[in-house]
Amino acid sequence: MSTVPSPEPTPVVAPNGEPDTALAARLPELREEYAALQARGLKLDLTRGKPSAEQLDLAEPLLGLPGEGVHTDDSGTDVRNYGGLDGLPQLRRIFAELLGVPVEQLLAQGNASLTLMYDTVVQALLFGVPGGERPWSREEQVTFVCPVPGYDRHFAICEELGIRMVTVPMTPDGPDAEAVAALVADDPTIKGMWVVPTYANPDGSVVSEAVARRLVSMPTAAPDFRIFWDNAYAVHHLTEHETKSANAIDLAAEAGNPDRVLMYASTSKVSFAGSGVAFVASSPANVAWFRKHLAIRSIGPDKVNQLRHALFFRDADGVREHMRKHREILAPKFRAVVEILTERLGDASVATWNEPEGGYFVSVDVVPGTASRVVELAKAAGIALTPAGATFPYGKDPLDRNIRLAPSMPPLDEVRVAMDGVATCILLAAAEAAASS
């Protein structure tokens, strides 16, 4: 738990804290291996959390929907005309079921949940939120709790809007709830917190019921504290064990803090990335507040696209079925990442990583101080990785150790080749560090 990360270098040691002489001794051999890797002239990319073309093909029928002559929803509304600010009930019902919220508390809007999150924070800054004393922009300072590693675009929103970020570590059960509780109890400038509750970006963790309960019930110094519950991967399972994330909206209401949680989701990685439908759900008071301001900037969302999605998925089971097809394509890629990391690094104690049961990322912690070097080595070998530090506020990982891997986009064989190269880079960087310490 720290405030803005300091750019100071941290001591370069193996994860056990001791200088690693065995590893240092492997330096010449690893240099040769890396030279051979470079000589292959690869051009591979593990940077982007995007669906592959094969996944996008799963939703190809959307491109012909709703079809000529089909322009009314199941209540008879002509979706081609203005209106319907809340979004199409026919589609909201499907996602209300999937997200476990009452349909009246779920709005279906534009093509991106990121935009809905940004707009919520802007509304809070300009107008304040229900239960708040003033617009957040009138406070001396506004602070958000940022679990790390996390999603770079969340942090970018804070940076853009002048919101201070304090970090807490992620645990396998989600953000370190005790660390969060300690921060928010004393600091009235803390108005918000980012949470990716299901298959978090990047570490794949799922918020447990206990952590969720703690977060929604902990006392906060700010009366208008909000959790931005970004359920981007709610239905994005990689195994047969289809985790259901804790229902934070219900739990918050039970805990007497009904307005604490705003939930977001979208079909970006269900149908088409950037051409899907995004959702926001919350308490009746928050929804009314969001909607009131929304009504000034929008006459209504793209209902044709919403009908298109409703017709394609039919119902919540249709979405679940569709996500299993995504799983069939994605799971082997994620298995390959974990397999190769285990094979190549399992004995070397130069890295730790998660085995995600869903979502889009694998988070690797390498030898502290070497993440940037790994990314640099990989780049020079033709393997593009997400910049080191991207998973931290301001792009600065204070320990320079976290790397986010995104294996969804390349074909399986490329994932394998790239990951083998990444393992070499991780080892080489670790050996360099061990040799120089």
Added chain:
Amino acid sequence: MSTVPSPEPTPVVAPNGEPDTALAARLPELREEYAALQARGLKLDLTRGKPSAEQLDLAEPLLGLPGEGVHTDDSGTDVRNYGGLDGLPQLRRIFAELLGVPVEQLLAQGNASLTLMYDTVVQALLFGVPGGERPWSREEQVTFVCPVPGYDRHFAICEELGIRMVTVPMTPDGPDAEAVAALVADDPTIKGMWVVPTYANPDGSVVSEAVARRLVSMPTAAPDFRIFWDNAYAVHHLTEHETKSANAIDLAAEAGNPDRVLMYASTSKVSFAGSGVAFVASSPANVAWFRKHLAIRSIGPDKVNQLRHALFFRDADGVREHMRKHREILAPKFRAVVEILTERLGDASVATWNEPEGGYFVSVDVVPGTASRVVELAKAAGIALTPAGATFPYGKDPLDRNIRLAPSMPPLDEVRVAMDGVATCILLAAAEAAASS
């Protein structure tokens, strides 16, 4: 030209300023006529500037586009995936030609130009604009010039965001440019101005080249004054004379104020209202500024919908041709409105109105002090009209005389019946006023 309209009643007289005894004498006859109107039990609606179902049918093929298997644009980009923040070049080229701006200076975004306008004002408040000294929210006061009658949603944006509104009258050539110039020359709080340059909502006026030149070149006390050039009806002609509105972006650059104008447009009344594509265009500096902040809230717009539109229209001529089909449906309705007003009120000097050559509205000025009464009478006879005052800031018409008619939505025969009823209400309200003055 006045600041916030006062709610004081204005003297009730006929437009020539004299008490109208002849009209007062017709009161009993008009009461009977109105009773007969009420007895018909109508249920008609002239409130909404929405396309009719018949117009929407013109774009019905969009509902099957791009079609299964078609998911790349003409440069090979897969439109189903993330990215392309500026919007699809293939579509931007079409609208760049129609709007007379370089394609690099035109962004294609979401489903509503209203949202783009709102977001621009919010960005200006939070971050300031190029050439400005500070975020507008840090100014003591921000004022916008609002030509009246105007578009209620522009005024609602100002009201929501705490922006003071000062009004200037509309003329047949657009806003009264001398009145605007006088205001902005002295008042550094004036940061912005709304203009609907082509077939204005509601009075149908088109900004002349001379007025445009004056607005883009007039000295302004604020160094960061912006004109929100809402070209919502750029291609929405009602006659064969297809007016081309002045190219404010070019003219502003010529005048040495390249960053003064932000232009907006959309296909809301070209394809589908709410499921179209919206555009913003401006100087390179403004576009870079808008884009920089956009990049934080969006990974990219709905490119599938943009491809859908590009395939449907093919090119700028495709749009022009399409708009002629709209014209065939709309023009008779507007002709009916003007014919009936002329027939019923032409001799009575109780109202003036415009004969629009494009756009969606007819603006009627009735006897001052009677607009609300006309709307009330119409309502009681089953004819819904836009609330009196809607075309003024805060919904308050200081003279209570302007009524906005929107004949696009109902079928032609209903427009006729409704307009005949409206004429009766205008006459009755005028006669009541004359009798009591």
